Amino acid sequence: MATTEPRVLTTVSGVASAGDAPPARPMVAVRSLDAYFGANRAVKDVSLEFPEGQVTAIIGPSGCGKSTLLRCINRMHETVSLARVEGEVFLDGRDIYARDVNPIEVRKQIGMVFQRPTPFPTMSIRDNVIAGFRAAGRGAPSRAEQFEIAEWALQRAALWDEVKDRLHESALALSGGQQQRLCIARALATRPRVLLLDEPTASLDPISTQKVEELVYELRGDITIVIVTHNMQQAARVSDHTAFMLLGDLVEMAPTSRMFTSPGDERTEAYITGRFG
Amino acid sequence: MSARAPRRSVRVRRARSAVMVGLTVAAAVLATLPLIFILALLIKQGASSLNWAFFTGMPKPVGETGGGMANAMAGTAMLIGIAAAIGLPVGIGAGLYLAEHRNGRLAWVVRFLSDVLNGLPSIVVGIFAWQFLVRPVKQFSALAGGIALAVMMIPLVTRATEEMIKLVPDSLREAALALGYPRWRTSLTVVLRTALPGIVTGALVAIARIAGETAPLLFTAFGNQFWSTSLTQPISALPLQIFSYAISPYEEWHSLAWAGALVLLALVLVISLIARFVTRSRFGHGHD
Ligand SMILES: Nc1ncnc2c1ncn2[C@@H]1O[C@H](COP(=O)(O)OP(=O)(O)OP(=O)(O)O)[C@@H](O)[C@H]1O
Ligand SMILES: [Mg+2]
Numbered sequence: 001m002a003t004t005e006p007r008v009l010t011t012v013s014g015v016a017s018a019g020d021a022p023p024a025r026p027m028v029a030v031r032s033l034d035a036y037f038g039a040n041r042a043v044k045d046v047s048l049e050f051p052e053g054q055v056t057a058i059i060g061p062s063g064c065g066k067s068t069l070l071r072c073i074n075r076m077h078e079t080v081s082l083a084r085v086e087g088e089v090f091l092d093g094r095d096i097y098a099r100d101v102n103p104i105e106v107r108k109q110i111g112m113v114f115q116r117p118t119p120f121p122t123m124s125i126r127d128n129v130i131a132g133f134r135a136a137g138r139g140a141p142s143r144a145e146q147f148e149i150a151e152w153a154l155q156r157a158a159l160w161d162e163v164k165d166r167l168h169e170s171a172l173a174l175s176g177g178q179q180q181r182l183c184i185a186r187a188l189a190t191r192p193r194v195l196l197l198d199e200p201t202a203s204l205d206p207i208s209t210q211k212v213e214e215l216v217y218e219l220r221g222d223i224t225i226v227i228v229t230h231n232m233q234q235a236a237r238v239s240d241h242t243a244f245m246l247l248g249d250l251v252e253m254a255p256t257s258r259m260f261t262s263p264g265d266e267r268t269e270a271y272i273t274g275r276f277g
Numbered sequence: 278m279s280a281r282a283p284r285r286s287v288r289v290r291r292a293r294s295a296v297m298v299g300l301t302v303a304a305a306v307l308a309t310l311p312l313i314f315i316l317a318l319l320i321k322q323g324a325s326s327l328n329w330a331f332f333t334g335m336p337k338p339v340g341e342t343g344g345g346m347a348n349a350m351a352g353t354a355m356l357i358g359i360a361a362a363i364g365l366p367v368g369i370g371a372g373l374y375l376a377e378h379r380n381g382r383l384a385w386v387v388r389f390l391s392d393v394l395n396g397l398p399s400i401v402v403g404i405f406a407w408q409f410l411v412r413p414v415k416q417f418s419a420l421a422g423g424i425a426l427a428v429m430m431i432p433l434v435t436r437a438t439e440e441m442i443k444l445v446p447d448s449l450r451e452a453a454l455a456l457g458y459p460r461w462r463t464s465l466t467v468v469l470r471t472a473l474p475g476i477v478t479g480a481l482v483a484i485a486r487i488a489g490e491t492a493p494l495l496f497t498a499f500g501n502q503f504w505s506t507s508l509t510q511p512i513s514a515l516p517l518q519i520f521s522y523a524i525s526p527y528e529e530w531h532s533l534a535w536a537g538a539l540v541l542l543a544l545v546l547v548i549s550l551i552a553r554f555v556t557r558s559r560f561g562h563g564h565d
Pocket of ligand 2: 066067068198
């Protein structure tokens, strides 16, 4: 239903008219979304769409609501006390804020990686990767299948070669960059349709950063990715579309190449040329 | 005032600092002195009675020499077992609740009551247990003693659990929720599991704390000169046995009391050492 009416709402600049990105149906569509922390309105009437199988970067100065917007997409925002959401978010055409939708089911379909690595300290490397299946209940694959999936996910996250001989060791024995790739593998293992990355390389060294960026680039096509970043070059390198936020507002969203060459809004230009933020 | 003032203030500050350091060192020594004295005294008075028979034998009637505290040690073990079986689940559950519902009104009430319970004189706990567990059935029992000890233990375990769970970073909770874990599973398999070494330490400290309690047992477990493992019969315990030997008029029994006290102290020491050991492996994770 909602799947069929995407482009009408496609943001200020219009993704549909993108020259370099093929038109794709929106995997996630955000409609008139407001997000609050108590009385503080952190996201203000934001509407935008994340095309299927493509990478969308969200940029903007600190505190502008990027993480909050991201956390509304997998219903994590409401886990903070006093936090509240108004508006709609469609995941593959289905309103995830509808009354009959269980937020736990939403979160299982959407992977999330945070700014700092969050491996479970009491679990081994492999158990971390397959941790998502613990929540799957009866629908979970067999143990043997899970181990295969773990290998597959670790390979995708470019971590397999570094950990294949020590899958039973504690995840804490890994470096920060390895831990972050482990978290990405953990998010990938359950085959989510959408992957939310909140400044995934903020605490990583250049080499680990490059690995994560390559991974994001490779995952395009399979998974719809939303990545929050403070790094303009990173946004330019990995994303098909870029959204710019300011003080809770979505200023504009455009194909990345256009955004960084001829932004439509002068505030966007000021930000990406480093004149503020 | 202008040029010399800073130099003088530095000197004053140094002197003040030296005095403070001296005072704290003195306080630290004073704080550990009693333990050293007690240990020395116990060894001097009790070591001579510590022999094999002390651990395997039963109390002997007045006039006969020798005799041991096997039943008292078994009784203490059993009382600790009962107290732990009740006190640990309740205390850990309450602590988990307090940590996961930090600002709730019920949490405030539970936290306050738990502090009050923690400060309750142990003799009051003993009388309370007697009133509700002994008087109605007209029977002293191991169960009543164990429950009285559990009541002493619960607030300790509750607060220790709460503090340890608060140390678990929120980011872990979020990571589990984002994977689609329900709240209860997040609490059990991630939060509680991560805090477990700290909770075990807290539990051991609580056990060490109640192992030597006497007052709550006086009108509940009551004491027993014979071997008993029945829940519904009076049961002996090390502190009770020490107490009754110590107030007796017989030399022989006095030295048995000293030996019992030495064993009790050793027990507490060992439990504390284990607790220390477990603490060291706590939160080995490298991120914050
Ligand atoms: N847990 C919270 N409780 C209350 N207010 C919050 C909370 N988290 C964020 N906020 C507020 O919401 C607004 C948006 O925060 P958000 O974290 O979404 O910003 P951001 O764009 O991700 O910033 P950054 O780039 O620094 O991560 C800010 O004004 C912030 O103060
Ligand atoms: Mg953020």
